[in-house]
Amino acid sequence: xxxxxxxxxxxxxxxxxxxxxxxxxxxxxxxxxxxxxxxxxxxxxxxxxxxxxxxxxxxxxxxxxxxxxxxxxxxxxxxxxxxxxxxxxxxxxxxxxxxxxxxxxxxxxxxxxxxxxxxxxxxxxxxxxxxxxxxxxxxxxxxxxxxxxxxxxxxxxxxxxxxxxxxxxxxxxxxxxxxxxxxxxxxxxxxxxxxxxxxxxxxxxxxxxxxxxxxxxxxxxxxxxxxxxxxxxxxxxxxxxxxxxxxxxxxxxxxxxxxxxxxxxxxxxxxxxxxxxxxxxxxxxxxxxxxxxxxxxxxxxxxxxxxxxxxxxxxxxxxxxxxxxxxxxxxxxxxxxxxxxxxxxxxxxxxxxxxxxxxxxxxxxxxxxxxxxxxxxxxxxxxxxxxxxxxxxxxxxxxxxxxxxxxxxxxxxxxxxxxxxxxxxxxxxxxxxxxxxxxxxxxxxxxxxxxxxxxxxxxxxxxxxxxxxxxxxxxxxxxxxxxxxxxxxxxxxxxxxxxxxxxxxxxxxxxxxxxxxxxxxxxxxxxxxxxxxxxxxxxxxxxxxxxxxxx
Amino acid sequence: xxxxxxxxxxxxxxxxxxxxxxxxxxxxxxxxxxxxxxxxxx
Numbered sequence: 310x311x312x313x314x315x316x317x318x319x320x321x322x323x324x325x326x327x328x329x330x331x332x333x334x335x336x337x338x339x340x341x342x343x344x345x346x347x348x349x350x351x352x353x354x355x356x357x358x359x360x361x362x363x364x365x366x367x368x369x370x371x372x373x374x375x376x377x378x379x380x381x382x383x384x385x386x387x388x389x390x391x392x393x394x395x396x397x398x399x400x401x402x403x404x405x406x407x408x409x410x411x412x413x414x415x416x417x418x419x420x421x422x423x424x425x426x427x428x429x430x431x432x433x434x435x436x437x438x439x440x441x442x443x444x445x446x447x448x449x450x451x452x453x454x455x456x457x458x459x460x461x462x463x464x465x466x467x468x469x470x471x472x473x474x475x476x477x478x479x480x481x482x483x484x485x486x487x488x489x490x491x492x493x494x495x496x497x498x499x500x501x502x503x504x505x506x507x508x509x510x511x512x513x514x515x516x517x518x519x520x521x522x523x524x525x526x527x528x529x530x531x532x533x534x535x536x537x538x539x540x541x542x543x544x545x546x547x548x549x550x551x552x553x554x555x556x557x558x559x560x561x562x563x564x565x566x567x568x569x570x571x572x573x574x575x576x577x578x579x580x581x582x583x584x585x586x587x588x589x590x591x592x593x594x595x596x597x598x599x600x601x602x603x604x605x606x607x608x609x610x611x612x613x614x615x616x617x618x619x620x621x622x623x624x625x626x627x628x629x630x631x632x633x634x635x636x637x638x639x640x641x642x643x644x645x646x647x648x649x650x651x652x653x654x655x656x657x658x659x660x661x662x663x664x665x666x667x668x669x670x671x672x673x674x675x676x677x678x679x680x681x682x683x684x685x686x687x688x689x690x691x692x693x694x695x696x697x698x699x700x701x702x703x704x705x706x707x708x709x710x711x712x713x714x715x716x717x718x719x720x721x722x723x724x725x726x727x728x729x730x731x732x733x734x735x736x737x738x739x740x741x742x743x744x745x746x747x748x749x750x751x752x753x754x755x756x757x758x759x760x761x762x763x764x765x766x767x768x769x770x771x772x773x774x775x776x777x778x779x780x781x782x783x784x785x786x787x788x789x790x791x792x793x794x795x796x797x798x799x800x801x802x803x804x805x806x807x808x809x810x811x812x813x814x815x816x817x818x819x820x821x822x823x824x825x826x827x828x829x830x831x832x833x834x835x836x837x838x839x840x841x842x843x844x845x846x847x848x849x850x851x852x853x854x855x856x857x858x859x860x
Numbered sequence: 861x862x863x864x865x866x867x868x869x870x871x872x873x874x875x876x877x878x879x880x881x882x883x884x885x886x887x888x889x890x891x892x893x894x895x896x897x898x899x900x901x902x
Contacts, residue, residue, distance in 0.1 A: 324900050324901070324902055337902055341902060342886070342890040342901075343886045343890070344883055344884070344885075344886030344887030344888070344889065344890045345887060345890065345901070345902060347882075347883050347886065348883045348887065351879070351883070372865070372868070474902050477902060478901070478902050481883075481887055484880075484883065485880065485883075485884060488876050488877075488879065488880040488883075489880060491872075491873060491876045492873045492876050492877045492880065493873075495869070495870070495872065495873045496870055496873055499869055499870065504866075505862050505863070505865075505866040506862075508861070508862045508865045508866070509862060567879060567882060567883065570875060570878075570879050571876070571879040571880075571883070573875075574872045574873075574875035574876045574879065575872075575876050577872050578872030578873055578875075578876060581868075581869045581872060584869070585869070
């Protein structure tokens with residue numbers, strides 16, 4: 310750990326400046342190249358929890374389990390890049406999605422996105438600290454508490470001074486360690502556990518569903534809820550948005566495609582450890598499936614490879630934890646101080662950097678406090694994703710549809726969340742009419758999710774066709790049935806309700822928004838540096854700009 | 861079936877190795893270019 314965090318600190322020192330500027334601290338200035346940005350996207354999307362959860366999925370649902378975790382997560386990176394290009398075109402010099410929503414709608418929309426991201430990042434930070442602490446407690450003589458304190462201190466050490474610039478540069482080193490470890494560890498564990506013969510000797514340990522590559526059990530309990538949750542995660546999460554605003558605009562597609570393969574292969578590969586454990590008849594320590602990966606490592610790896618495994622997990626959780634810290638600092642710097650306290654024109658970049666650093670210290674302290682209560686990692690992931698589910702349609706629509714209003718946005722999110730909670734947590738009896746209503750909304754949610762995915766690539770017409778066909782095709786199978794899967798239903802209901810409310814209230818509005826205003830209202834806080842990097846034909850803040858596009 | 865399952869387990873580290881190569885090569889090129897231009901890579 311000393312070597313890992315010491316090396317990361319050394320890298321951050323090499324790029325540090327005596328006076329960091331605010332824009333660099335939040336997005337690296339928006340000119341980052343393909344190698345660093347692809348590494349950073351991959352490293353950020355892979356967190357320790359996703360490795361544990363994929364292995365859990367493999368252990369619980371058998372051969373198809375890792376696919377139902379990793380493939381959908383990977384495809385979401387691919388599916389959101391067209392939205393990313395649109396967002397970047399509309400707001401080329403923004404720092405957070407919430408900042409763009411402030412420019413598009415106003416304060417309530419901004420605070421919903423900022424608030425959900427503060428919650429999401431603190432949960433993510435906590436979850437990663439828990440994973441790290443548990444690993445330290447299991448594989449070293451140190452305690453859980455000592456582990457989380459050491460990891461929190463290490464991440465803070467290399468991220469605090471240079472912020473996002475340090476985060477993405479160290480992501481590269483972390484992704485090399487992480488991916489390198491995956492390349493070695495999966496085959497070693499596989500052959501140490503018995504190799505190909507394991508599939509013959511251990512087949513009796515699997516149920517028919519676990520042996521089935523097209524397991525409906527795996528799809529409805531893992532794959533489908535995750536598709537719904539992870540789309541929301543990809544759209545609403547500031548750590549992803551921050552990288553979107555940081556990478557050179559012409560490299561967005563290349564970066565996202567590479568990260569798709571990197572994330573997918575890594576997470577599905579690690580999920581195979583769960584499948585191997587299932588075939589080998591391994592029982593998780595203390596009945597806790599989160600112990601599976603460390604347990605397999607301790608059983609099958611020699612001390613050198615065990616160190617490599619340790620680096621793999623520490624690398625995955627550190628890269629996500631530093632992303633959470635930089636996301637939180639950017640939100641407090643740009644959304645709270647920059648837009649709401651000081652105001653865009655009066656915001657002092659030096660004060661902003663100081664605020665960013667204080668935010669990181671407070672966030673890591675909060676993460677340490679919350680790490681004391683160990684939540685189920687998979688539940689956390691689904692919950693945070695579903696929370697953002699209510700935001701997906703209003704956020705996407707706000708970038709394309711010039712009639713969406715602040716009221717439509719805000720009411721849609723509140724309504725989506727209000728109906729998500731009772732369905733997801735079974736607060737109401739869904740066996741009667743309410744169950745039917747939930748199924749109808751969930752079925753609409755299926756069409757909306759698929760329609761949104763199609764919209765990014767093919768536009769409105771194809772999206773409407775895909776959404777309608779998907780809804781009609783799913784209805785005979787889902788109505789009267791889906792409410793028995795509350796995790797999936799909750800997310801789909803959130804999508805459906807927020808979409809219906811957003812569309813209904815938007816159609817009542819006659820006003821049209823000029824998207825060019827977003828470019829004017831968002832932008833660099835360090836004007837001197839911005840002037841050096843700004844293209845000759847780009848407008849300065851306050852200058853008139855051309856009318857925007859919309860549908 | 862055993863062969864297919866073995867390939868299914870072992871194909872992922874191979875894809876990961878490919879991605880690692882692509883990212884590392886791009887980073888090395890960016891690092892060289894930044895040095896040649898006398899600026900920081902980030």
